[in-house]
Amino acid sequence: MKKFITIFLLSLAIFKLTSQLSFGLDKVISFEAGYAASSEQLFEMTEKLVAKYPYLLELEVLGKTKLNNPIYAVRLSYRVFDKSEFDYVEKTHLLVEAGTHGRETFNPIAVLKMIEDYVHDYYADSTLTDVDVRALLKTSVIHFIPLVNPDGFNISKFGTSSISDLELRSLFISQVEGQLYHRIKSNFNGVDLNRNYEDRYYDAVSQVWVDQWAQRNEDEALQPALSGYGGENPMSELETQIVANYIERYDFRAFLDFHSMGRVIYYRITALGTNYLSRNEQLANLVSRITDYKLRDTSVSNEGEVLVGYATSYFANRKLKPALTIETTADLTFPTLLSTYEPEYIEHKLAYVPLRVLEAVKVRGYLPYKIYISGKYYTDVSNLSYAKAIALDRKGEVFQYAGRPSLYMSQRGELQIGNLILKDAIRGASGAIYVPFKSLLSNLGYEVSFDQQTFQVLAQSQTDSYQVNLSDFEMTDKNDDTIELEVSPFIYEGRLMVTLAFAAQLLGVAENAYEFTLIGQPVFLDL
Numbered sequence: 108m109k110k111f112i113t114i115f116l117l118s119l120a121i122f123k124l125t126s127q128l129s130f131g132l133d134k135v136i137s138f139e140a141g142y143a144a145s146s147e148q149l150f151e152m153t154e155k156l157v158a159k160y161p162y163l164l165e166l167e168v169l170g171k172t173k174l175n176n177p178i179y180a181v182r183l184s185y186r187v188f189d190k191s192e193f194d195y196v197e198k199t200h201l202l203v204e205a206g207t208h209g210r211e212t213f214n215p216i217a218v219l220k221m222i223e224d225y226v227h228d229y230y231a232d233s234t235l236t237d238v239d240v241r242a243l244l245k246t247s248v249i250h251f252i253p254l255v256n257p258d259g260f261n262i263s264k265f266g267t268s269s270i271s272d273l274e275l276r277s278l279f280i281s282q283v284e285g286q287l288y289h290r291i292k293s294n295f296n297g298v299d300l301n302r303n304y305e306d307r308y309y310d311a312v313s314q315v316w317v318d319q320w321a322q323r324n325e326d327e328a329l330q331p332a333l334s335g336y337g338g339e340n341p342m343s344e345l346e347t348q349i350v351a352n353y354i355e356r357y358d359f360r361a362f363l364d365f366h367s368m369g370r371v372i373y374y375r376i377t378a379l380g381t382n383y384l385s386r387n388e389q390l391a392n393l394v395s396r397i398t399d400y401k402l403r404d405t406s407v408s409n410e411g412e413v414l415v416g417y418a419t420s421y422f423a424n425r426k427l428k429p430a431l432t433i434e435t436t437a438d439l440t441f442p443t444l445l446s447t448y449e450p451e452y453i454e455h456k457l458a459y460v461p462l463r464v465l466e467a468v469k470v471r472g473y474l475p476y477k478i479y480i481s482g483k484y485y486t487d488v489s490n491l492s493y494a495k496a497i498a499l500d501r502k503g504e505v506f507q508y509a510g511r512p513s514l515y516m517s518q519r520g521e522l523q524i525g526n527l528i529l530k531d532a533i534r535g536a537s538g539a540i541y542v543p544f545k546s547l548l549s550n551l552g553y554e555v556s557f558d559q560q561t562f563q564v565l566a567q568s569q570t571d572s573y574q575v576n577l578s579d580f581e582m583t584d585k586n587d588d589t590i591e592l593e594v595s596p597f598i599y600e601g602r603l604m605v606t607l608a609f610a611a612q613l614l615g616v617a618e619n620a621y622e623f624t625l626i627g628q629p630v631f632l633d634l
């Protein structure tokens with residue numbers, strides 16, 4: 108009887124839990140609501156979504172447009188609130204943006220839908236098949252800027268009456284001529300944001316930086332317009348400045364820019380060399396296989412003009428990382444028709460795109476040439492001449508080493524402490540100093556040995572002994588008492604390194620009674 112009651116109570120508890128869980132996973136984002144929404148309403152939906160999943164989502168308003176609409180980023184990661192500056196190198200960052208062109212109204216909603224799908228899959232693992240969203244989010248941050256151009260979005264959807272301030276409304280009408288406001292790509296100023304980015308790339312052949320923006324086609328619109336006008340100067344617009352600033356904040360491994368112009372993928376940024384192009388092409392092929400969108404092997408318009416000032420070019424020129432313009436929807440009616448929303452999203456598997464790209468860039472790993480600016484890691488490059496050019500441009504330095512970068516550089520040096528001089532000491536950027544265990548102990552007359560069977564380092568003198576277990580880096584003394592070290596020992600270049608505090612204690616000297624003299628090249632460890 109007792110057993111029965113327990114089982115009954117347990118099943119009641121499970122029932123309660125699952126009913127709560129499915130209630131908790133109700134949808135905030137729907138295509139119908141998104142289709143009808145103004146940028147303000149879309150922002151409210153985003154706030155609601157983020158508030159519902161604080162463990163995984165956070166929202167940051169990056170700035171406000173001329174018409175006072177927020178441009179914001181949503182970050183998606185496991186324990187997203189648990190931030191450290193070392194996330195710059197310890198997490199894989201991917202940037203996804205949409206809504207640069209006002210009339211391409213489907214993508215901002217598609218991006219919010221992706222975010223909700225990822226969160227649901229994280230909790231229920233049922234939304235997306237064959238992708239381990241949970242594992243990906245533990246080691247990554249996906250950054251979404253769902254709506255870069257909210258002013259253009261509203262004007263395309265609701266006409267100029269969406270500009271409630273009458274003075275601003277007549278200003279807009281006077282500077283952006285044309286009746287077809289639903290076809291607007293530009294922002295309030297009549298600037299096409301995807302022609303407004305700085306477009307300055309390093310040409311490795313002639314070894315100079317080339318400013319494409321200055322050489323843009325004279326035939327392009329030369330005054331504010333519904334589309335095609337790049338502005339008075341590159342980066343003249345607040346929207347482009349906001350995105351550009353965000354690009355500098357993280358070491359993004361790839362950039363996906365969603366637009367709507369006929370189910371194609373633009374990837375060809377030839378100016379950056381074959382190495383870069385082949386990496387970009389691989390990702391473009393991957394996205395093409397998922398979505399069934401065709402690759403467009405050109406950066407020239409239908410009229411044959413060389414187009415400049417794209418967000419993707421800006422990102423690629425700055426960081427030499429893959430950047431794709433993904434054009435959704437075949438129907439070119441603008442603003443995008445509701446009937447195309449769900450089929451486009453589902454049939455072209457758009458939710459898989461950022462996840463598969465993230466998986467691919469993780470497999471790809473880091474490139475050998477690391478650029479540091481003021482002693483802090485900036486980004487990595489595959490080719491030395493590009494690395495040198497970017498470093499020079501941003502007043503940094505290039506170092507070559509394989510694998511994941513350290514955020515800061517540590518220094519190698521000689522440590523004098525008490526009567527001892529120890530070579531191969533390391534001082535971290537935080538000031539922490541480490542010394543090689545073996546030379547420290549042998550200098551003090553200990554026999555140091557390593558037992559491969561037990562994976563233990565043993566230091567023994569006639570009266571004393573220390574033991575370090577290398578599987579958990581726990582240190583014990585001769586009485587088998589654990590020695591608490593503020594920082595764990597670690598192995599560098601085959602040497603077991605222990606803290607200065609341990610050395611000082613062993614020598615019976617004050618911890619600050621040392622001298623550290625720099626020797627040789629920096630060490631790439633975050634200490």
Ligand SMILES: [Zn+2]
Pocket residue numbers: 207208211366367368
């Ligand atoms: Zn577009």
